[in-house]
Amino acid sequence: MERKSRQPGQSKAGFTLVESILSLFVVSIMVALLVGLASTRDVNRRAAQRSQAAALADEEINALRRLDFTLLTDQTNCVTPSNCPFKNVLYNAGRWAVVADGTAPSQPNALELALASGFTNTQSGQLQFPAGTYGDATFTVQVKVATDSVSNSNPSLGWAVGMTLRSRDAANGYRLRFAENDAAGVLTDLDTVAAGVQNVYLEKIAGGSATPLGSTNVTLAKGTWYTLEAAITGTSPVSFTIKVDGTTVLTSSDSSSPYASGSTALIGWNDVHALVDDVQDGSGTWNFDGSTELPLAWVRLGLNDLPDSTPTTLNDNGTVEIVPYPQPSSVDLKKVTVTVGWVQKNTTQTYTTTSLIGKSELGL
């Protein structure tokens, strides 16, 4: 048998077993390190969102305890979130930020509600005023609706801005909206019940149903700063005085189970892009000029801060099931199950907590 001799400069082909094992060992260490880094960040993010969900659920339980027991009406079939809304809490919505704006009445900054997209006949933005609760107060705000807001004479599609007043939650409070009416001919009629075309509309929301309190017609165009003022006084009746640029445009009152106090918020309606400045609530003025960060007084954490798969539907990340306990015929005790959900990496996560709330307000 002949044996081939190795020529000078000709290296051996292939790796030895030891070399291969060592290489695999080094590569596996590096891969493990990299995977570990990535998963650590994921774990931290998941923990932070879960912590926020738990805080929101606890907040809702506390809010339900403070609610009059007669208002704890049964809520079931929570597979559909609209059947089981959170009660007695109001949440912010939309993308609000302090931005530099050369046209702002108080330079250099204004508060911006970024352009919403895909909202139809619904609120697209909400930002609560700093105090937890307001009674008698006058709210003044300078507003400019940007030209890229969606105009439409159909109130289900056209933009609007305004405020909610003395709101207990999304289904109970007063709502004031200002829609478009400019010389170019776009006039959004918000009050389809009253004769004529009205672009300023005040309504009462009770149990999710709206009742008109008054409406009027005022020139309001995109690209122009207006001073909007809403004064709300009294408890029975509750009286309203609405002004635009210092002129009273609407007065009204509510004497049918009126709301004595509650939260106030700036709102955006449908696909609107708005700028806000010089906001006053009777206790102070905010011009947002000190920093590009939203002041903590205006910061809230809520359901709409959690990522979900339905961004054009607000407040659907949480449900509250309310049922009599221990039997369906029980009248003095309710079992409430609060569930907060969010989406992480295309997977729905949930946090659930249960509590008993009694008629004597000694929650268990």
Place this chain on the structure above:
Amino acid sequence: MTLAEMLVGVFVMGIAGWIVYDVYVSAGRFSGSEQDRIEVDVSANRVLTVMDQYLRQAKSVLAQYPTSGAPTYTSGDSAVVLALPTTLAGNTLHASATDIAVFYRNGTALVLLIDADEGASSTRTDGTREITANVKDAFFRYNTVAVTSATAATVLLRTQRTVLGAPYTQTALLNVTFRNHP
């Protein structure tokens, strides 16, 4: 092994070693930054855990403390003065005596001040302690127009720390109903 093979081998090993060292250093830096972020999160939760205990025990919010003299702490959006039922030995509550707890900010720290009713044999101890030092902002809200009528309070807390040269901020929320409200 020829000289060329040895040089190539040393060069390849050098690159591999540099890569491993770089990954090791990056991992260490990342681990440190994640620990800093966790510390910011933990700071917020630590504060809210402490505040939760006192807020739940509260009877009411007082307008200010002390009623005379200085310094004075006023209940509002930056501080809260709580009236708590005096706790006695055996974990019972005094029927009428009141201890005072004040939460206020001092720079980047959130401070708890206790004024116990020693005459009523309160088991609480007078004094001031710093709960955490990473506080950027603290905001208090109440469920009534007049703070002294409040039966619940919401605390919004922002803690912050510089991580890898940039500020890392965590916002935490606490909402509590006063269990001893008359």
